[in-house]
Amino acid sequence: MNPESALLSDKNHELIDLYTGIRDFPEDIWELYSQFPTTKKGYYEIRDSSVNDLDLSQRAARTLFLNRTCFKGMWRHNSQGKFNVGYGGQDRRWVISKERLYEVSEHLSHAKLRCCDFESVVNSCTKGDFLFLDPPYCPGEKEQQNNHYTFGCFSYDDQIRLSNSLQRASKRGVCWVMTNSSHPEIIDLYEGYSCFSIEKGTGGSPGLLTQDTGEVVVYNLLED
Ligand SMILES: C[S@@+](CC[C@H](N)C(=O)[O-])C[C@H]1O[C@@H](n2cnc3c(N)ncnc32)[C@H](O)[C@@H]1O
Incomplete structure (x- = not known):
């Protein structure tokens, strides 16, 4: 972009x-x-x-x-x-x-870079901002495995925290798009938002192109 x-x-x-x-x-x-x-x-x-x-x-x-x-x-x-x-x-x-x-x-060269937890960044977004999120693809609460990105653990509580922060951002008029796991417990957190499956990608097999990604794109559609 x-x-x-x-x-x-x-x-x-x-x-x-x-x-x-x-x-x-x-x-x-x-x-x-x-x-x-x-x-x-x-x-x-x-x-x-x-x-x-x-x-x-x-x-x-x-x-x-x-x-x-x-x-x-x-x-x-x-x-x-x-x-x-x-x-x-x-x-x-x-x-x-x-x-x-x-x-x-x-x-x-047009970007500010910040090392921090996602929540403060999501909270700082205001109307007119566009937000893209690519959180770790942890599956649901019961099957959490850390075999992909393990710089600290992204728990199911973090997924809930992320969903809540995006809910608040939507109310402020922030437009967002996120990739995430297609696990039903993740999808449940985004009821009422738009969602489609990614048919090709690297989610299920990091670094290699695969047909079965287990990934979805979730986004909000803002009304004017
Ligand atoms: C699917 S990867 C995204 C990779 C990244 N977009 C890139 O440029 O390579 C998920 C990322 O989430 C980061 N992450 C994990 N927990 C986080 C948290 N609580 N707040 C912010 N980022 C986090 C990981 O360090 C990892 O880089």
Whole structure:
């Protein structure tokens, strides 16, 4: 959509550092990213090295490398908060071109980036704002598994909190679109809103295109 001004937020500081790095230092990121190793051994060396002494560009280039080289582009942390996804194999490396990285940087130049919980951002939206939400695809309350994005757990209570905040936003005249799991307990939270299934996507199998996504798009239709 490339709006004139935008706010992107996520609770994962490594993701926000990645976007901030690409926005502000695309040349440095490209230079560092292109120098990373292409072997399995090299992948594990970078993955297991300490990030404490790295500056923003180095952290962002490392996250880009891990995301493009790990198994199915997944993001998962162990109990000590360290990224622990295995090597994806050379055939799965999703190369990004210099041109594409610069393009993303240009798009992000109109964006504010914030590392925080979603609720304060949803609450700050006012009439005329457009909100896109892509929460973790946790299934229903009974089958919660954390095998996709596990930077902290997105519980069923968080899903309820999200639904309530979107309900309040709708009343303020905020227009929103969200992707989420098609689990009946999630759908139940959005009674009265518009909803359709996504037939092709990556929801059921992160990083790979699949026919059975288990995902829906939910949105509000505002009356003038
Ligand atoms: C399906 S992913 C969306 C990925 C993201 N749109 C991107 O640019 O790659 C779900 C995201 O929700 C984030 N998340 C989990 N709990 C959150 C919370 N309470 N508030 C805000 N973001 C959260 C995760 O860190 C993860 O990046």
